[in-house]
Amino acid sequence: MAKTNKDESKTTKTVKNAHRAWDEEAKMGLLFVLPPIIGFLLFTAIPFVFSIYASFTNWDSMTDLTRLFSMDAAEKEYFYAGFQNYKELFSDSDFWKALWNTFFYMIGIPIGMLWAISLAVSFNKPIHGAKLFRVIYYIPVVSSIVAVSLLWKWLYNGDFGLINQFLKWAFGVKGPNWLENPSTVKPAIMAMTIWRGVGGTALLYLGGLQNLPTSYYEAAYLDGASGWRIFRSITWPLLKPISFFIVVTGIIGGAQMIVEPQIMAPAGGTDYSAGTIVFYIWQRAFGSADAKGYACAAAWVLAIIIFIVTALQFKFSKENDNYLE
Numbered sequence: 001m002a003k004t005n006k007d008e009s010k011t012t013k014t015v016k017n018a019h020r021a022w023d024e025e026a027k028m029g030l031l032f033v034l035p036p037i038i039g040f041l042l043f044t045a046i047p048f049v050f051s052i053y054a055s056f057t058n059w060d061s062m063t064d065l066t067r068l069f070s071m072d073a074a075e076k077e078y079f080y081a082g083f084q085n086y087k088e089l090f091s092d093s094d095f096w097k098a099l100w101n102t103f104f105y106m107i108g109i110p111i112g113m114l115w116a117i118s119l120a121v122s123f124n125k126p127i128h129g130a131k132l133f134r135v136i137y138y139i140p141v142v143s144s145i146v147a148v149s150l151l152w153k154w155l156y157n158g159d160f161g162l163i164n165q166f167l168k169w170a171f172g173v174k175g176p177n178w179l180e181n182p183s184t185v186k187p188a189i190m191a192m193t194i195w196r197g198v199g200g201t202a203l204l205y206l207g208g209l210q211n212l213p214t215s216y217y218e219a220a221y222l223d224g225a226s227g228w229r230i231f232r233s234i235t236w237p238l239l240k241p242i243s244f245f246i247v248v249t250g251i252i253g254g255a256q257m258i259v260e261p262q263i264m265a266p267a268g269g270t271d272y273s274a275g276t277i278v279f280y281i282w283q284r285a286f287g288s289a290d291a292k293g294y295a296c297a298a299a300w301v302l303a304i305i306i307f308i309v310t311a312l313q314f315k316f317s318k319e320n321d322n323y324l325e
Helices: 003-054 067-070 073-079 084-090 091-106 108-121 131-142 145-155 161-169 185-209 214-222 228-239 240-255 261-265 275-285 292-316
Strands: none
Touching: 003 185, 003 292, 073 240, 084 228, 084 292, 091 185, 091 275, 108 131, 108 145, 108 185, 131 185, 145 185, 161 228, 161 240, 185 214, 185 240, 214 228, 228 240, 275 292
């Protein structure tokens, strides 16, 4: 009987020690996850919720938030705008121009993908100097976007830019003022974004190509399949998950483009022919002292558009697993 009590006491002590050790580990774990949780609440969750509230107000970022509960009737009537910001937004021609410009720039996504997969196929072959060309094409991806935009702005200059100089020397024609002409500014900026991003896209495709099973290719060669047939029926279907990722991230990233038009076409270009939706939001948020609520409304319209487009891509895309037609 004494032995049984002793064993029970020993077991109880072991359990208590285990609980104490778990409590200490749990406290240490909570201590480690506390900083990112606080950061998420302060810089993501709270601003996220507040931006919804601000989109229905005439908030100017200078109003003391503690005064929101002590405003008189006249101040409240002015401050709480309701859906007025959204009504003004949808009636603003610059907003629709910015939205159209943003979607126009996205035409460069499939163009860049075709160029990138061509490069990836070339880089994947045992060609002398292929590694050097990989580095050369990837340099613009890691270069400063501001520096790249300034470089291309100089190339597009209508008076002394190298592009117009080349057109004059090679074909005897006078090139347009690319960034000040409404009909050429969007294609010009789009060409720059394609050039800058093709190296990163090619790297993704190259990684996919180097991990494809060789058994499919061996069987195709034995059957006498041509190079185009092999690419269409084997390579491209197996790379569809990568293509899907590139399209989704490209659309999300393209919808948030701001630096290129901000540097290459200040003020949105002639007749607002180059400004993107994020550039429009930035102008309204920081170009006016009392339009922060209006900018929040525009930002939420953009967020809803991105969400809808992304959801449609997932809904109507084919299966992302590797398969062959």
